[in-house]
Every structure is written in structure tokens, then in C-alpha cells.
Amino acid sequence: MAATSLICRECSSTYPLEAQFVCSRCFGPLEVAYAEHDASDVDSIRRRIQAGPRSIWRYADFLPLGAGSPTGSGEFATEAGLPAGGTPLVRADRLAERLGLREVWVKNDAANPTHSFKDRVVAVAAARAKELGFTTLACASTGNLAGAVAAAGAALGMPTYVFIPADLEEQKILSTGVYGANIVTVRGNYDDVNRLCTEIAGEREDWAFVNVNMRPYYAEGSKTLAYEIAEQLGWTVPDRIVAPIASGSLFTKIGKGFKEWIDLGLLEAAGTPSGLPAMSGAQAAGCNPVAAAFEAGQDVCRPVKPDTIAKSLAIGNPADGPYAIELARTTDGTISQVSDDEIREGIRLLAETTGIFTETAGGVTTATLKQLAEAGAIDPDERVVIVITGEGLKTLDVVRGTFECHEIDPRFEQFERVEGRTEVTV
Amino acid sequence: MAATSLICRECSSTYPLEAQFVCSRCFGPLEVAYAEHDASDVDSIRRRIQAGPRSIWRYADFLPLGAGSPTGSGEFATEAGLPAGGTPLVRADRLAERLGLREVWVKNDAANPTHSFKDRVVAVAAARAKELGFTTLACASTGNLAGAVAAAGAALGMPTYVFIPADLEEQKILSTGVYGANIVTVRGNYDDVNRLCTEIAGEREDWAFVNVNMRPYYAEGSKTLAYEIAEQLGWTVPDRIVAPIASGSLFTKIGKGFKEWIDLGLLEAAGTPSGLPAMSGAQAAGCNPVAAAFEAGQDVCRPVKPDTIAKSLAIGNPADGPYAIELARTTDGTISQVSDDEIREGIRLLAETTGIFTETAGGVTTATLKQLAEAGAIDPDERVVIVITGEGLKTLDVVRGTFECHEIDPRFEQFERVEGRTEVTV
Numbered sequence: 136m137a138a139t140s141l142i143c144r145e146c147s148s149t150y151p152l153e154a155q156f157v158c159s160r161c162f163g164p165l166e167v168a169y170a171e172h173d174a175s176d177v178d179s180i181r182r183r184i185q186a187g188p189r190s191i192w193r194y195a196d197f198l199p200l201g202a203g204s205p206t207g208s209g210e211f212a213t214e215a216g217l218p219a220g221g222t223p224l225v226r227a228d229r230l231a232e233r234l235g236l237r238e239v240w241v242k243n244d245a246a247n248p249t250h251s252f253k254d255r256v257v258a259v260a261a262a263r264a265k266e267l268g269f270t271t272l273a274c275a276s277t278g279n280l281a282g283a284v285a286a287a288g289a290a291l292g293m294p295t296y297v298f299i300p301a302d303l304e305e306q307k308i309l310s311t312g313v314y315g316a317n318i319v320t321v322r323g324n325y326d327d328v329n330r331l332c333t334e335i336a337g338e339r340e341d342w343a344f345v346n347v348n349m350r351p352y353y354a355e356g357s358k359t360l361a362y363e364i365a366e367q368l369g370w371t372v373p374d375r376i377v378a379p380i381a382s383g384s385l386f387t388k389i390g391k392g393f394k395e396w397i398d399l400g401l402l403e404a405a406g407t408p409s410g411l412p413a414m415s416g417a418q419a420a421g422c423n424p425v426a427a428a429f430e431a432g433q434d435v436c437r438p439v440k441p442d443t444i445a446k447s448l449a450i451g452n453p454a455d456g457p458y459a460i461e462l463a464r465t466t467d468g469t470i471s472q473v474s475d476d477e478i479r480e481g482i483r484l485l486a487e488t489t490g491i492f493t494e495t496a497g498g499v500t501t502a503t504l505k506q507l508a509e510a511g512a513i514d515p516d517e518r519v520v521i522v523i524t525g526e527g528l529k530t531l532d533v534v535r536g537t538f539e540c541h542e543i544d545p546r547f548e549q550f551e552r553v554e555g556r557t558e559v560t561v
Numbered sequence: 562m563a564a565t566s567l568i569c570r571e572c573s574s575t576y577p578l579e580a581q582f583v584c585s586r587c588f589g590p591l592e593v594a595y596a597e598h599d600a601s602d603v604d605s606i607r608r609r610i611q612a613g614p615r616s617i618w619r620y621a622d623f624l625p626l627g628a629g630s631p632t633g634s635g636e637f638a639t640e641a642g643l644p645a646g647g648t649p650l651v652r653a654d655r656l657a658e659r660l661g662l663r664e665v666w667v668k669n670d671a672a673n674p675t676h677s678f679k680d681r682v683v684a685v686a687a688a689r690a691k692e693l694g695f696t697t698l699a700c701a702s703t704g705n706l707a708g709a710v711a712a713a714g715a716a717l718g719m720p721t722y723v724f725i726p727a728d729l730e731e732q733k734i735l736s737t738g739v740y741g742a743n744i745v746t747v748r749g750n751y752d753d754v755n756r757l758c759t760e761i762a763g764e765r766e767d768w769a770f771v772n773v774n775m776r777p778y779y780a781e782g783s784k785t786l787a788y789e790i791a792e793q794l795g796w797t798v799p800d801r802i803v804a805p806i807a808s809g810s811l812f813t814k815i816g817k818g819f820k821e822w823i824d825l826g827l828l829e830a831a832g833t834p835s836g837l838p839a840m841s842g843a844q845a846a847g848c849n850p851v852a853a854a855f856e857a858g859q860d861v862c863r864p865v866k867p868d869t870i871a872k873s874l875a876i877g878n879p880a881d882g883p884y885a886i887e888l889a890r891t892t893d894g895t896i897s898q899v900s901d902d903e904i905r906e907g908i909r910l911l912a913e914t915t916g917i918f919t920e921t922a923g924g925v926t927t928a929t930l931k932q933l934a935e936a937g938a939i940d941p942d943e944r945v946v947i948v949i950t951g952e953g954l955k956t957l958d959v960v961r962g963t964f965e966c967h968e969i970d971p972r973f974e975q976f977e978r979v980e981g982r983t984e985v986t987v
Binding site for chain 1: 711764912915917954
């Protein structure tokens with residue numbers, strides 16, 4: 136399925152596979168279009184995937200690399216850079232039991248090289264940027280993307296510029312600066328940062344902003360989450376996906392990944408009217424433009440000023456919000472919002488029942504699963520996959536004060552006095 | 562190669578496969594003994610490994626599970642708990658070039674579930690503890706082990722007690738407490754903590770201290786690092802391993818892993834007199850008992866009071882120190898020490914050239930590689946593997962102040978003023 140062009144999502148105008156992200160006719164967003172695979176070739180495609188590397192590059196047939204590249208499809212990509220993808224899908228029986236569900240799986244994308252799903256999208260964007268001859272990698276980030284771009288640049292030997300809101304968690308700034316990135320902190324929120332980067336992208340011709348001028352390629356990387364989940368479930372489609380929504384790109388591309396493989400015959404359609412998993416989106420109440428529009432039955436999102444501990448989801452004006460709403464509606468899915476307290480509880484719930492420590496975004500996702508389960512919105516027999524997009528070590532501050540330690544001298548009788556008395560203060 | 566007994570490393574007395582760690586005759590340490598594999602069976606062993614899961618359990622034939630267990634060899638282990646192992650081995654050409662070497666690989670064990678190699682050893686110890694009927698998991702830890710035990714307990718549904726020095730990095734305490742572990746902080750150093758835990762292990766019959774009474778099983782988990790490296794290098798043995806030394810257990814078990822597979826015929830011996838890779842150990846100058854003894858030509862280590870930023874290596878009285886010295890000597894290896902400043906530089910060097918962000922222990926390892934390369938102790942044609950045992954997000958404090966950010970308003974002209982002016986202050 137070689138990439139053939141960029142295509143406007145709104146008016147279907149096509150463009151060459153270059154660094155462009157907006158339709159010059161209708162200003163709609165561009166995405167990558169592919170030549171159709173030959174459906175009679177499904178077995179050989181599956182075998183090629185199974186023989187591939189333990190990373191997103193096993194899905195090179197479905198990624199927009201190699202068009203016009205001297206090294207051919209995917210070849211560059213699989214040999215350089217960080218090994219993104221190939222993250223565990225873990226069955227979470229203790230979490231399921233706690234919520235009265237039968238079968239819950241956790242797709243743990245904190246296991247990526249810089250511990251968020253952003254390594255997937257950056258790997259694709261950076262590989263394409265190299266093919267197109269760009270010399271510098273850049274991004275506008277709510278935090279995780281900055282680390283992923285900085286690390287990818289270090290691995291590939293490319294200088295990087297990352298632009299982040301000035302109030303970001305210190306963990307995310309320190310774990311980006313260590314790679315030698317040029318860090319610009321911007322007094323403003325992510326939407327301000329994004330506007331500035333769009334302007335800079337127009338002025339610096341040899342800079343690849345992974346989520347601005349490289350956005351069509353970047354976004355395709357998220358499809359690999361759907362491919363991996365399906366492959367890890369024995370080439371089947373789960374009944375429901377619960378995933379966070381920031382810009383809405385991850386959420387919609389997971390849907391696109393399943394759809395591509397179902398259309399091709401690599402997967403059987405789910406037993407839902409749409410054939411896709413019910414797509415359940417998760418937002419923080421403090422930054423809920425997509426959830427609010429979904430609840431109100433509207434098609435477009437009204438921008439909000441973010442105020443939430445889930446900073447990696449704090450996009451007040453989400454570019455793919457309308458497409459996320461459409462996907463949730465057409466798959467009988469949902470889009471929910473949860474409070475900061477529920478987010479903290481979600482982090483604890485996931486950690487205590489699975490051993491997986493996620494950042495605030497994963498707290499949003501887990502809290503949304505809990506909310507849906509308690510509301511009876513999930514059939515107890517559904518096979519549900521929750522997508523954990525980032526690592527708890529990056530938002531440690533929200534854990535502080537949620538438990539007690541007992542300090543003693545190294546003497547047995549002091550231990551005996553505190554044994555069994557540890558209290559969880561959450 | 563089913564486990565058959567525990568055997569004393571000093572006097573070869575044997576014991577049943579229970580929770581015992583010291584020889585009651587000579588007080589030597591116990592390790593696991595196995596029935597010999599049939600060497601004519603090498604091809605089927607290799608095939609069984611290749612068909613196994615992407616975790617340490619693909620090496621179940623070489624791990625001490627299943628003896629007397631109702632579920633049979635390894636069966637419990639592969640289906641429960643966190644997916645330890647299966648971490649990337651990444652070729653680091655930019656790091657090699659910087660150091661004037663030809664071929665350097667990074668085994669990135671920060672990619673484990675709780676981001677250190679301790680998930681390997683805990684997985685084995687916890688699985689064996691379940692088989693032996695223990696109800697509580699516990700440990701004495703310099704930090705990473707605490708998180709690994711807490712997470713494993715959460716995944717397996719077992720309560721946990723972790724004992725740590727009171728001055729540990731806050732990142733390691735927070736990322737342990739989130740799993741619901743009972744945390745006891747001890748006023749003293751690791752050696753004090755360890756003594757206290759040995760006493761408690763004698764008093765609490767249903768507690769499995771993974772690195773005290775379960776130590777023989779626990780230690781075997783480290784062999785999987787050697788197995789994975791060999792498999793990832795196409796079933797070959799590298800010329801040199803650079804790995805950190807705390808207790809010396811990891812270091813010596815990596816040697817044991819290679820030796821087992823060479824003896825069995827799964828691997829060809831390296832082109833060194835010993836047939837093993839040259840084993841290069843790495844310590845911090847602030848906790849250097851093994852390096853100091855090695856340099857002085859002594860066989861035993863003189864305990865030290867640790868004072869280093871590499872807290873995860875801060876064991877002043879290392880149990881396996883003498884065996885580490887013996888291994889380094891018999892393989893024409895080395896044991897080095899590096900200063901805290903060199904550790905910080907090592908973290909930056911690895912991050913900037915590979916995109917891998919390691920904690921202080923990995924800084925020790927990288928700085929040791931640099932020291933050896935600069936001293937001409939490594940033949941430029943050697944194939945070298947450095948073992949990165951933990952994650953930079955857990956020792957973030959040492960990165961603070963090593964780079965600058967530029968804060969601006971979201972306006973292009975402000976960006977132009979700072980562009981190209983980011984200075985690294987290290």
C-alpha cells in the first residue's frame with residue numbers, strides 16, 4: 136500500500152507527498168492517501184508483518200515512507216532512530232474484577248523509548264523529514280512530544296528545537312534538555328505555542344516541525360497502535376477502545392488503523408454495526424472541548440482555556456476534534472470527561488491492580504473506563520482495550536502526598552512498631 | 562535444564578530448592594544448580610527459545626521455576642506478572658564514533674516495565690515465591706528494586722513491603738508508593754537496610770524477601786541479559802561487556818549466562834583466552850570497594866561508606882564482590898571507578914549520541930566505557946556491549962542545571978532573538 140499523495144480530508148483535493156498540511160483550496164487538513172493493496176495478497180502481507188522487526192516498522196507497508204526516497208520503502212527507517220512501538224498488551228484481570236468487567240487489556244505505550252506513544256509518530260515524521268531533506272527537527276509540544284523529538288534527533292544526529300508552554304512539568308523539561316535539544320519555553324498555553332510554531336514553520340525552510348508541516352506523516356504513526364493491538368489479540372478486533380483525546384489525532388487514527396485492516400480483509404469486522412470497536416474518548420474536565428461538544432450533540436468544538444493536571448491533554452482548540460466526535464458517534468462510542476481527583480484515583484487504580492504506573496493522561500483514560508463501567512455503559516462481556524499513552528515518572532508531582540512512609544532506625548523492634556500501620560491517605 | 566538443587570558456591574554442599582540463601586555448613590552463598598542439558602538437543606532448544614514469548618520466559622529452560630510446582634515448568638510465570646525483559650539492543654554508531662571505537666551496542670534495560678533490570682530478577686523471585694507458597698513480597702533496596710517489587714506485587718495481587726535508605730531519591734519513593742506498597746524508610750545506608758531485612762526474613766515465615774531468602778532464584782534472573790544480548794547479536798558472543806557493579810550479582814550472572822550457553826554449544830566461544838567476553842565492571846568512585854580491590858590486586862573487598870550520586874550502586878559491602886573480581890581477572894576484563902562529574906557527563910554523552918536517557922548507574926557505565934576507550938584499553942575493533950540498567954527519569958535531580966531554556970512570549974520576533982543562542986552549561 137504505497138503512499139500516493141496527500142489528500143484533503145474536506146474537499147479531496149490531492150497534493151504531492153511533500154511537507155504540506157493544509158489544503159490550499161479549502162484550508163482543510165491533509166492526510167496521506169495510499170494505493171489500494173490487492174486483497175488477494177492478504178496472506179503474504181500478514182507473513183511479511185510477522186517476519187518484521189519488533190517495532191512500528193513491521194507495518195512499513197501501511198506507512199508513508201519511501202516515496203521518492205533513494206533507499207526505497209521503509210529501509211532507512213528501520214535501521215536508524217529509536218525502536219518505537221512493539222509495546223506490551225497486558226491482560227488486566229484484577230482491574231477488570233474491580234470494575235465488574237470480564238476482559239480488560241492495557242496497551243502500555245509508556246514502554247516506548249521515551250515512554251510515550253509520541254515515539255511512534257515522531258519516528259514516522261522524522262524518517263519522512265530525512266527523506267525530504269530537512270536538516271532540523273522541531274515541534275510544538277505539551278511535553279511528551281518534546282522528549283520524543285529531542286531523543287529522535289539525538290539518535291539520528293539531527294539538531295532539534297522544541298517549543299513548550301512555560302508552565303510544563305519540570306520532569307518533562309529535564310528529560311528533554313538532557314538530549315541537547317534547544318528548548319524554547321513560551322509564556323502561554325499550548326494553543327499559543329502551536330500558533331507560534333506554525334508561523335516559524337513558514338519561515339525556516341529546512342526545519343521539519345513534526346506536528347506542523349510534517350503533520351500528515353506524523354499522524355499516520357498512530358495507526359500502528361491499532362495494528363499492534365489487533366496482532367497481539369491474535370488478529371482480532373476488540374469490542375471497545377478507551378483512549379485519551381488531546382488534538383483528537385491519536386483517537387481518530389486508531390479508528391483508521393482498524394478500518395484499513397478490516398477493509399483489506401486482514402481482520403474480521405467487529406460484531407458492532409460499524410464493524411469497528413466502540414471508540415470511547417477520554418478528556419479531563421479541565422480541558423473538555425471534545426467531550427462537551429459530544430455531550431451537547433454538536434459537530435464542532437468550542438475552544439476552552441485548559442486548567443487541568445493532565446497537561447499532556449491540555450489542547451483547548453483541538454484540530455481533529457470534529458473527526459473524533461464523528462468517530463465516536465459512528466461506532467456507538469462515547470466521549471467522557473473526568474475531574475482532576477478522578478485522574479489521581481485513576482493513576483492509583485491502574486498502578487495497584489496492574490503494576491503499570493501512568494502519567495495523568497493515563498489517569499484520565501483509566502478514570503474514564505471506571506466511569507463507563509459504573510454507569511453500565513460497557514457490556515460486562517465486552518473485550519475492552521485501554522490505551523495508556525505515557526509514563527507516571529513524568530508527572531510525579533500528582534502522586535506526592537497520596538501515601539505514607541514509615542521512617543525507622545535499622546532495628547527490628549522499631550520495624551515491629553510500624554508493621555501493618557501504613558495508611559494510604561488518598 | 563531443570564533446576565535440581567541449591568548448591569554452595571564455596572563448599573558445594575547441596576540443599577533442596579527452598580527459600581534458603583546461606584550454606585549452613587560454611588556460610589557461603591547458595592546458587593541454583595541444574596541438570597545438564599543434552600548437547601545433542603541444541604537445535605530444539607534454540608527453536609523453543611525462538612518460539613517463546615517476548616520476555617525472559619522464552620528462557621524458561623534456564624530458569625529455576627516449576628520445580629515441584631503444580632503448574633509445571635514456567636507455566637505460571639509466563640501468564641502472570643509484568644512482561645520483564647525483551648528490551649532493545651541498539652547499535653550506537655554516534656557514541657562509538659565519539660569514542661574512537663568501531664562497534665558499540667547499548668542494551669537498554671530501562672525499557673523494562675518499571676524501567677530497570679530489576680524487573681528481570683523480581684519476576685523470577687516472585688514466580689518462585691508463589692510456587693513455594695509465600696504470601697508477601699519484600700525487599701531491601703537501593704531504589705530500583707523497591708519499584709520492581711511493588712509493581713510485581715500489584716500485578717500478582719500480593720501485598721509488598723519495601724525497605725529503603727531514608728535518603729533515597731524522591732522519584733524512586735513516589736514511583737514505589739503509587740503501587741500501594743508498604744514503604745519503610747530506614748535511617749542508615751543500604752548495608753544497614755540489608756542487615757535489618759535479613760533479621761526480619763528470619764522472623765516472618767510467609768514473607769519472600771526477593772534478595773534475601775529468595776536470593777538464589779532472584780540472582781538467576783540476571784542471566785537473561787546475557788541470553789538476550791547473544792540472541793540479539795545473531796547467536797554470537799560480544800568481545801566485551803561493560804556493566805555496573807553494586808552487589809556484583811548482575812555482573813557475575815551475565816558471565817554465567819554466556820558461559821552456560823557456550824558450554825552447551827548454543828554459542829561459539831568468543832575469540833578470547835577465556836572464551837567469554839572481556840567483563841568490564843563499572844563503579845562510582847564514591848562507592849568503589851570492588852574497583853579498589855581489583856586495582857590493588859586483592860581478592861576480597863574492604864567495605865566502604867558510600868558517598869556518590871549513583872545511589873542505585875551504593876552498596877558498601879558487596880556480597881558478590883570477590884566473584885566479580887575473579888570474573889574480571891579470568892576474562893582479561895577490568896573494574897573501573899568514575900567520579901560524580903564523570904557520571905553526569907556520561908548521562909549526557911549517552912543521551913546526546915543515542916537518544917537514551919539513563920539514570921546515574923548508566924552514567925557510571927557510559928563514563929567507564931569512555932575512560933577505557935581513552936586509556937586505549939579497548940581494541941578499536943572490539944564489538945562492545947554496554948548494559949544500561951535504569952532510567953534517567955528516576956534520578957532527574959542530577960540533570961537539573963546542566964542546560965538552559967529560553968523563555969519567550971509567543972511572538973516570532975522574540976523567537977528570532979533567542980534562536981541559536983541556547984547554551985549548554987555543563
